[in-house]
Amino acid sequence: MKRDDPARIQAWLKTVLVSRGDLAGKLTTAASAHGLALAEVVAGGYGASAERRLDVYAAGYVLRLVACLQEQYPALTAFMGEAMFAVFAKAYVVTHPPDSWRLEHLGRRFPEFLRETRPRQADAAGETFYALPAEIARFEWAKSQALTAPGFEGAAVGVVPGLGPLGYLGEACSVELPDCLRLETLRYDVPTFLAAFGADPKTPLPAARQTHLAVSRVDYRLTVLEVADWAHAFLVACRGGGSVQEAVAASSQATGQKASAIQAYLMLWLPTAIQFGLLRLR
Structure with a gap:
């Protein structure tokens, strides 16, 4: 297990966490980008392999970020339902990984992500149904920013x-x-x-x-x-x-x-x- 290059290990782990695909695909992407294999970074033991330990950590990381987004967008979560919200939230986290240690910044691009990824419908009812989540998200993000910025x-x-x-x-x-x-x-x-x-x-x-x-x-x-x-x-x-x-x-x-x-x-x-x-x- 490597310990001499924390920045490289951190970059490798971030790549594993936010890359698309299954764990095998994520590890391939991270190895190609940073020249590190799983065995060089994560130790096995305590009844779990290195793959299993990393998989649990990666899944937990995404779920924690999804939970944070639910806190930032409670009305949108209620409108979409928790399951559907989680689908879009997970895709958002992978597409736009956190670029700040401050979690209140996490959902900054979520309204635009919803607008860009919504299905297109020809009829008015379908258009409203698919357009409304991005509109709700814009409103909720405006409220969260109004609560935290200087007044x-x-x-x-x-x-x-x-x-x-x-x-x-x-x-x-x-x-x-x-x-x-x-x-x-x-x-x-x-x-x-x-x-x-x-x-x-x-x-x-x-x-x-x-x-x-x-x-x-x-x-x-x-x-x-x-x-x-x-x-x-x-x-x-x-x-x-x-x-x-x-x-x-x-x-x-x-x-x-x-x-x-x-x-x-x-x-x-x-x-x-x-x-x-x-x-x-x-």
Whole structure:
């Protein structure tokens, strides 16, 4: 059993764990890549051969990662069922092995993986059934990121002192977004569907409807707000900094709505946006 090259052994073991195929195929791949045979790395004994010991470890490794993904995507697990979720999760782990020691990063590419690997259906019902898992995953990942990224906790987020109602739109007023804010545009109203599905698993699949979501956090509590297209464009524009007026102009250009109309909408919407932790005014 080799002990003189830990980095090489670690690379060999990673190849065995994340390569596709049965154990024999994995060992062939690892031997070709790193020049190490099983007997040089894993000792037998205690009533189990080296092959059996490695097989148990490899299976356990994947199952632990699948369990982590289930924790990150509980609504998706409930929708797909544990068995079907595990099939896609195992394929994902092999396709995109962990590249960070922090397990909260594990599911970062899972929504895109589901989108890329979904079957294609011609009829609307089949399209929704196969497209919905990726949409649910995007929503759940946005929520997990909103819970862990820095927010506005402990900071004043209200109206800039001295500004009246019209002061929201003053030239000197700028908008700051929290790092925890996540903006998602989904093909379905996923939050409404998940709420209904949680109460009744026989809930019909939703009809396609473009849904703009702003996911954030207030006092360490998650907030989810559906926003209009102009508000979504406004928030996207605010990511680049600048004044409220500049974000209004960008939203107007993106949506085709008049800037004066967006200014009027803002008079009513900004207090809600502040309350939900989507932004603060400076």
